Every structure is written in C-alpha cells, then in structure tokens.
Amino acid sequence: MVSHYPENVGILAIEMYFPKRVSISSTTYSPPSAVPSHLRGLEGRALKIGPANTFGVWLGHACATQPPSCPLTFGNNTFPLTAQYVEQIHMEKFDRVSEGKYTAGLGQTKMAFVDDREDIHSICMTSVSKLLEKYNIAHTDIGRLEVGTETIIDKSKSVKSTLMQLFAAHGNTEIEGVDTTNACYGGTNAFLNAVNWIESSSWDGRYAMVVAGDFAIYAQGSARPTSGAGAVAMLLGKDAPIVVERGLRGTHMEHAWDFYKPDLSSEYPTVDGRLSNICYLRAFDNCYNRYMKRLAAKEDIEFPSLDNIDHFVFHSPYTKLVQKSFGRASFNDFKNNPEDPRWVGLEHFRDISPEDALTNRDLEKAFLSNVKAAHAKKVEPTLFASRQIGNMYTASVWACLASLISEVPSEDLVREASAFSVLFT
Amino acid sequence: MVSHYPENVGILAIEMYFPKRVSISSTTYSPPSAVPSHLRGLEGRALKIGPANTFGVWLGHACATQPPSCPLTFGNNTFPLTAQYVEQIHMEKFDRVSEGKYTAGLGQTKMAFVDDREDIHSICMTSVSKLLEKYNIAHTDIGRLEVGTETIIDKSKSVKSTLMQLFAAHGNTEIEGVDTTNACYGGTNAFLNAVNWIESSSWDGRYAMVVAGDFAIYAQGSARPTSGAGAVAMLLGKDAPIVVERGLRGTHMEHAWDFYKPDLSSEYPTVDGRLSNICYLRAFDNCYNRYMKRLAAKEDIEFPSLDNIDHFVFHSPYTKLVQKSFGRASFNDFKNNPEDPRWVGLEHFRDISPEDALTNRDLEKAFLSNVKAAHAKKVEPTLFASRQIGNMYTASVWACLASLISEVPSEDLVREASAFSVLFT
Numbered sequence: 132m133v134s135h136y137p138e139n140v141g142i143l144a145i146e147m148y149f150p151k152r153v154s155i156s157s158t159t160y161s162p163p164s165a166v167p168s169h170l171r172g173l174e175g176r177a178l179k180i181g182p183a184n185t186f187g188v189w190l191g192h193a194c195a196t197q198p199p200s201c202p203l204t205f206g207n208n209t210f211p212l213t214a215q216y217v218e219q220i221h222m223e224k225f226d227r228v229s230e231g232k233y234t235a236g237l238g239q240t241k242m243a244f245v246d247d248r249e250d251i252h253s254i255c256m257t258s259v260s261k262l263l264e265k266y267n268i269a270h271t272d273i274g275r276l277e278v279g280t281e282t283i284i285d286k287s288k289s290v291k292s293t294l295m296q297l298f299a300a301h302g303n304t305e306i307e308g309v310d311t312t313n314a315c316y317g318g319t320n321a322f323l324n325a326v327n328w329i330e331s332s333s334w335d336g337r338y339a340m341v342v343a344g345d346f347a348i349y350a351q352g353s354a355r356p357t358s359g360a361g362a363v364a365m366l367l368g369k370d371a372p373i374v375v376e377r378g379l380r381g382t383h384m385e386h387a388w389d390f391y392k393p394d395l396s397s398e399y400p401t402v403d404g405r406l407s408n409i410c411y412l413r414a415f416d417n418c419y420n421r422y423m424k425r426l427a428a429k430e431d432i433e434f435p436s437l438d439n440i441d442h443f444v445f446h447s448p449y450t451k452l453v454q455k456s457f458g459r460a461s462f463n464d465f466k467n468n469p470e471d472p473r474w475v476g477l478e479h480f481r482d483i484s485p486e487d488a489l490t491n492r493d494l495e496k497a498f499l500s501n502v503k504a505a506h507a508k509k510v511e512p513t514l515f516a517s518r519q520i521g522n523m524y525t526a527s528v529w530a531c532l533a534s535l536i537s538e539v540p541s542e543d544l545v546r547e548a549s550a551f552s553v554l555f556t
Numbered sequence: 557m558v559s560h561y562p563e564n565v566g567i568l569a570i571e572m573y574f575p576k577r578v579s580i581s582s583t584t585y586s587p588p589s590a591v592p593s594h595l596r597g598l599e600g601r602a603l604k605i606g607p608a609n610t611f612g613v614w615l616g617h618a619c620a621t622q623p624p625s626c627p628l629t630f631g632n633n634t635f636p637l638t639a640q641y642v643e644q645i646h647m648e649k650f651d652r653v654s655e656g657k658y659t660a661g662l663g664q665t666k667m668a669f670v671d672d673r674e675d676i677h678s679i680c681m682t683s684v685s686k687l688l689e690k691y692n693i694a695h696t697d698i699g700r701l702e703v704g705t706e707t708i709i710d711k712s713k714s715v716k717s718t719l720m721q722l723f724a725a726h727g728n729t730e731i732e733g734v735d736t737t738n739a740c741y742g743g744t745n746a747f748l749n750a751v752n753w754i755e756s757s758s759w760d761g762r763y764a765m766v767v768a769g770d771f772a773i774y775a776q777g778s779a780r781p782t783s784g785a786g787a788v789a790m791l792l793g794k795d796a797p798i799v800v801e802r803g804l805r806g807t808h809m810e811h812a813w814d815f816y817k818p819d820l821s822s823e824y825p826t827v828d829g830r831l832s833n834i835c836y837l838r839a840f841d842n843c844y845n846r847y848m849k850r851l852a853a854k855e856d857i858e859f860p861s862l863d864n865i866d867h868f869v870f871h872s873p874y875t876k877l878v879q880k881s882f883g884r885a886s887f888n889d890f891k892n893n894p895e896d897p898r899w900v901g902l903e904h905f906r907d908i909s910p911e912d913a914l915t916n917r918d919l920e921k922a923f924l925s926n927v928k929a930a931h932a933k934k935v936e937p938t939l940f941a942s943r944q945i946g947n948m949y950t951a952s953v954w955a956c957l958a959s960l961i962s963e964v965p966s967e968d969l970v971r972e973a974s975a976f977s978v979l980f981t
Contacts, residue, residue: 136756286737287825291809292811305806305809305846306809312712314714320733330752331756333748386721
C-alpha cells in the first residue's frame with residue numbers, strides 16, 4: 132500500500148553543544164530595553180553564541196536507501212572536548228572510592244560541566260543558531276520548534292520563547308511548538324511531536340527543529356559521577372537520510388518515584404538509584420518486546436531477536452547501564468524462544484519471575500556475557516559522546532545517535548538504528 | 557481533493573474541574589508502599605477523586621455538519637460552582653478599591669480558589685477520571701495523553717506520569733505524550749499535538765486525551781483579582797462533532813518579559829500587566845490577520861471580516877481583556893478594508909502607527925462601541941465560566957469553549973467556533 136504521508140520523514144542535520152570554556156565578547160552583549168534590569172545579565176548570556184563549542188553533521192537530502200553523507204568524524208580521540216570536564220579517575224581519587232569504580236564500574240571516562248556563563252537558554256540557543264548558520268538554513272524556513280528539557284529555570288516561560296529571538300530578528304514569528312518535560316523523555320516527546328507535525332495536515336512544508344538539552348547535576352554522593360551537560364539540535368523534514376520507522380515503536384510509561392525534582396530551589400534531583408535502574412530495565416523490556424512483536428508481524432519473522440537489529444541507540448545515564456540493558460535484549464530473546472539451542476546452559480533461568488529477573492546478578496552476568504560481541508558492534512559506537520560527557524538527560528539518546536553516525540562509516544549504516552529512549556516516570 | 561487524513565478529527569467530550577470544597581474519604585487513601593514516606597500525603601491527595609466538582613458534556617459521534625448533542629446546560633445561574641470562591645464585590649471592599657473596579661472594570665463576578673487538599677495532580681486526575689467514568693471510556697482505549705500546565709510542583713516528573721496510575725491499573729502503560737509548558741499556551745500546544753498525532757502515522761486508532769489545568773495565583777496587588785483555578789480534560793478522535801479546521805490557523809510567538817515565574821519557590825508569577833495586555837493584543841492582531849488571510853484564500857472572500865465568523869473563543873485572563881481584543885478584530889477589519897462605508901467617522905484612525913494603535917484609548921473606545929452587538933452574540937456566551945471562576949491559564953480557552961457549547965443551543969452551533977488562544981511568551 133502506498134503511504135499518503137510525506138516520504139522519508141526524519142533527521143536532516145544534528146548539531147550538538149558540549150561544554151567548553153568560552154569568553155563573552157562585549158560586542159554580543161546588547162540587552163534590549165524591554166528586558167527588566169535585574170534580568171539583563173541573563174539576557175546577555177542568552178544572546179551569547181559560543182564560538183566553537185558545537186560539533187555536528189549535515190546529513191544532506193538523500194533517499195533512505197542511500198547511506199548518509201557524513202563528513203565529520205569525532206572518533207579516535209579527535210572529539211573536540213578539550214576544556215571543561217573532570218577526568219573520572221580524578222573523581223575517583225577525590226571521592227576516595229576504589230580505583231575503577233567510576234571508570235570501569237560506571238563505564239565513564241570524563242564528566243563535562245558548565246560554568247555560570249551558561250544556562251539552559253544559552254546552550255539551546257547555541258545549538259539552534261549553529262545548526263542554522265553552519266548549514267545555511269533560512270530562519271524563515273522553520274515552521275516548528277520544540278524544546279525537550281528538565282532543566283527548569285522558569286516555571287512558566289519556555290526556553291522555546293527565548294529562542295524566538297533568533298527567528299523574530301528574521302521576521303518569523305509563526306513557529307508552533309513550546310517546551311515539553313518528563314525527565315529524560317522530553318527530547319523524545321519533542322522529536323515525536325515534530326515527526327507527527329510533518330505527517331499531519333498542520334504541516335506547512337517548512338522544516339521542524341527539535342532541541343533537547345539539560346544540565347545533569349547531582350548532590351554529593353553515589354550519583355554525582357553520573358553528572359554531565361549537553362544539548363542536541365536537530366533539523367527534521369522529508370527526504371531525510373535518517374528515517375523514522377512507521378508503526379513499530381514501543382512505549383512504556385509508569386508512575387514511579389525513582390527520579391524527580393520536588394525541591395524547586397535546588398538543581399539536584401531526588402534519586403533512588405536502585406529503583407531507577409529497575410525502572411529503566413523494566414521500561415526497556417516492555418519497549419523491546421512491543422517493538423519486536425510489531426517487527427515480527429511486519430516482516431513475518433517467527434522469533435525476532437537482537438540479530439534483526441543493526442544498532443541499538445539508548446538513553447545513556449552512564450554507559451554501564453546501557454550495557455546491562457543490552458543484556459536484557461538477549462534475556463528477552465531467550466524468554467520469547469527458550470527452546471532455541473543457542474540457550475543451552477541457561478535453562479535454569481526459564482522459570483525466574485519477572486521481578487526477580489530484574490535484579491538477579493547471575494542472570495545479568497550470563498546474558499551480558501552472551502551479548503559481548505554484539506555489544507561491541509551494535510552498541511559501543513553509540514556511546515562515544517556519552518562516555519566522555521556524562522548524562523545529558525533529554526539530549527542523551529540523541530548524542531548517542533550522533534556518536535553512531537560519526538563513529539560508523541556511512542556505508543555500513545545500511546539500515547537505520549533502532550532508537551530506544553527510556554521513559555523515566 | 558479528497559483528504560487522506562482521518563475525517564472530522566476533533567473533540568468528542570469535555571470534562572471540566574472547578575474548585576469546590578470536598579472531603580477526603582478515608583477509604584480512598586491508600587498510599588502504595590513504593591511512595592517515600594515524606595510524599596504520602598501528596599499521594600493520598602493525588603489518588604482522591606472529587607465527588608461532584610466537575611461538569612462536562614459528551615458530544616457523541618456525529619458528522620461535523622450535524623449539531624452536537626448537548627444534554628448539559630450550566631447557564632442561567634445553574635452553574636454548580638457553589639462553594640469555593642470569592643465574590644468580586646467583596647474583594648473590591650477588602651482591597652479598598654473603588655466600587656466596580658473588579659466587577660465592571662475587569663468583567664469578573666467571582667474568583668474560584670482551591671484549598672490545600674488539591675494540587676495540579678489531583679485536579680487533572682479528577683478531570684481525566686471523571687471523563688472516562690461518566691462516558692464509559694475504557695482506559696485501554698486511550699493511546700495518547702498530554703498535559704498542558706504551568707503549575708509546576710516538580711521540575712522533572714510530569715503530571716502525565718502521575719496520571720498513568722489510572723491507566724496502569726487497567727493494564728495500559730503504552731500511552732504517548734507528556735507535559736508541555738509555555739504560560740497559557742501549554743493546553744493549546746497539547747491539543748494541537750494530539751490532533752497531529754491522530755493525523756500522523758503514529759496513530760494507532762485509539763483516542764487521544766488532553767488535560768489543561770492551572771492554579772492562577774497572584775501576589776497582593778492589582779493582578780490578584782484575576783486569580784482563578786480550573787482544569788479541562790478533553791477526549792479527541794475522528795468523527796467528532798467539534799472539528800478542528802485544517803490549514804487556517806494562525807500562530808504568533810515572541811520573546812517577552814510580560815509574564816514569567818523566575819522565583820521557583822513562589823506560586824506567584826512576575827507580571828508586567830500593561831506589557832502583558834499589549835502582548836496579548838499584538839498576538840491577537842497577528843493571529844487574526846493570519847487566519848483571515850487564509851480564510852480569504854480558501855473561501856475566496858475579498859475582504860474577510862469578523863462577520864465571517866460565528867463565534868470567537870479566547871483565552872480569558874479576565875473577560876474585559878477579551879472584550880477589548882474583540883474590538884481589535886474590528887480595528888483589523890478596518891485596516892484591511894478602510895474604504896468600506898461602514899467605517900465612516902473613523903477615518904482619522906487610518907494613519908495611526910501599529911504601536912500607538914495598541915494603547916490609544918480613543919481607538920479602543922471607538923471600535924469597542926462598533927462591536928457591541930457582535931460581542932453579545934459571538935463572544936459573551938463563551939465567557940460564562942471564565943467570569944465566575946477567573947483565569948485558569950492553560951485551561952481558560954477550553955473552559956470558554958465548554959461555556960459556548962453549554963450556553964448556545966446546539967442547533968445554532970452550525971459552524972465551529974474559531975478558537976483563539978493567545979501566546980503569552
């Protein structure tokens with residue numbers, strides 16, 4: 132059946148902000164008179180565009196069956212994060228924890244942070260303006276702009292409204308979309324809303340932009356080494372090289388008190404780390420099984436497994452949790468087809484209860500070992516930025532997608548990666 | 557040309573929460589063990605369903621050309637807001653302002669408020685659960701739920717995630733959408749996202765729900781009498797009696813410091829009332845002119861005017877501002893066709909600058925007088941709830957739509973009202 136939706140709706144360009152020390156040029160500081168005096172500092176920051184602290188890629192218009200053109204690589208230690216981070220080996224010493232706890236244990240090498248010259252407005256503005264500028268996109272060609280963030284510095288005024296300064300200067304005040312929030316899922320929600328817009332009667336033919344950005348900052352304690360900061364802006368339209376699959380994605384949402392920010396005067400979340408990991412894994416199980424069931428129906432596969440998917444792109448709070456989740460893919464494949472001879476030696480996990488399966492160490496170890504080779508090929512290339520920056524909440528999954536595009540030669544990206552963004556609720 | 561989108565996408569049911577004193581039955585208080593002890597009170601509130609403090613209407617499935625079936629009226633003083641409000645005449649005395657300042661000056665008769673037994677979670681949950689219950693909608697038939705609010709009590713965890721309790725209890729954890737925020741526009745954004753979802757390839761055939769809710773609370777001073785509180789839940793799908801027009805709507809967004817909430821520890825916004833009114837009127841001008849231009853092109857009208865529209869539904873901070881905005885419709889008609897003989901005597905306003913036109917009292921008076929009869933017919937029926945409750949931020953425009961449906965006999969609603977939701981940015 133021929134689809135009546137625009138063809139190949141997806142991502143045309145990605146621009147990522149990462150923390151790097153920058154100086155504010157006095158020439159860029161020009162607060163408009165409408166700004167109340169006590170906010171002029173904020174305004175000055177918001178107008179500042181970081182000179183070089185983004186990287187990105189214009190994917191070009193291409194048919195989905197052609198590999199994207201990918202001129203930029205930031206692998207092989209050429210990643211331009213040169214200034215503003217803490218080495219996790221130093222963090223281990225500072226926190227007086229055992230050697231390797233953050234590096235091997237969490238799978239993180241560096242942790243980026245911003246200073247007081249940046250806020251959520253400035254990093255989103257940097258990403259958006261750099262994307263438009265580098266790839267020569269007219270401000271008037273944007274018809275929708277939505278921001279996903281949980282870095283709330285105003286309870287009413289959206290980051291999107293602040294970004295309107297960039298567009299109003301070019302006479303474009305007709306841009307739909309505002310901010311959307313639910314922990315790390317805001318960026319995914321903004322992205323899906325943008326795709327829906329392009330496929331709906333609301334679409335006026337212009338591009339959609341999505342920005343996902345956050346400062347992940349934790350109080351002193353076990354969660355602090357999983358801090359980070361970043362923002363990713365994306366340009367969406369039709370005829371994109373990275374195409375969003377139709378009819379396959381799975382969603383899982385539930386009410387939980389694993390991660391929330393009830394203290395409005397604090398930058399720190401309230402976290403139950405153990406519960407949060409369990410929520411993450413349970414959400415993965417549900418999303419994976421829902422996706423696989425739909426894939427099986429669509430492509431007529433009796434027992435779909437992770438072998439059917441080339442790359443897995445996760446939300447990465449820290450890379451070790453991603454690795455563990457990937458082990459769950461294998462466990463779910465086992466549960467869905469336990470008679471397969473490949474599972475010889477794992478039969479004793481057949482009758483484990485779903486809740487026990489989420490915390491059983493032997494099970495985790497067995498299935499992690501099972502996916503070791505697959506992880507190196509299907510997941511590791513997505514973790515480049517995450518490992519060096521840390522958590523970016525809403526931006527994390529998109530930074531992983533950017534890493535994949537950068538790390539894997541275009542000709543090998545024959546099939547779109549399956550993006551998985553955990554729903555922390 | 558035949559559209560390939562689902563037919564008649566729009567509103568099937570509306571359920572509105574308004575503040576009314578309720579008691580918590582001890583039988584409904586059952587905090588799950590997963591809730592941290594310091595949050596159990598919140599949980600208890602969130603689980604409470606108000607017994608009678610909603611009203612609403614099931615519009616039924618009908619072709620858009622048929623009038624909606626509308627069994628409920630709350631006009632003629634039968635509006636069931638019986639308990640929790642302040643009479644504006646008492647407020648005038650309490651504030652020692654001149655008689656009529658709030659009643660005639662702002663156009664408000666009552667101001668509703670909630671006590672400490674309610675929060676944004678509980679009023680949204682009441683609206684959603686009442687809608688599902690009253691109209692016998694299965695929890696599993698909801699595929700999307702999005703919340704528009706600027707009443708932020710957690711910087712990360714969405715109201716939507718809390719509402720998932722209602723659905724998880726029925727085995728439905730696959731519901732897309734989270735919270736969306738930008739002042740009063742969040743409800744409109746959530747609504748448009750839901751419509752786009754139904755028209756996109758993401759749609760799985762289930763209903764979408766939208767909840768818009770807020771507590772509007774101001775510090776002592778001139779804005780306080782414009783406080784209020786309310787929430788509106790809506791059920792969206794195809795074959796709806798209230799259909800969203802395609803290809804006509806106009807949007808205007810700009811960066812402004814008229815209304816924002818930078819003090820995260822306070823419930824009060826920071827407001828520049830005069831600037832806010834100017835922003836409102838300018839946004840109206842832009843949206844009205846964009847809409848009219850598209851209407852003219854679509855229906856081949858040389859000089860479209862407010863005569864082409866049966867009803868105007870506004871976001872209502874207070875009803876007097878709505879009235880003033882409606883006067884702007886007339887002024888814009890005048891600007892777009894100044895030679896029309898109906899404008900005899902108003903020629904001296906032809907050359908007024910756009911900025912002066914936003915604040916000129918003579919102009920305001922002249923065009924208000926011009927639309928007096930039209931206001932009574934096209935706008936007044938929409939203001940019933942707003943006048944008695946006050947501002948509801950994101951819920952306001954939808955409460956006005958509910959009022960219109962309730963106040964005007966179905967057979968007279970031959971054409972959908974033109975909804976206008978100002979973008980406070």
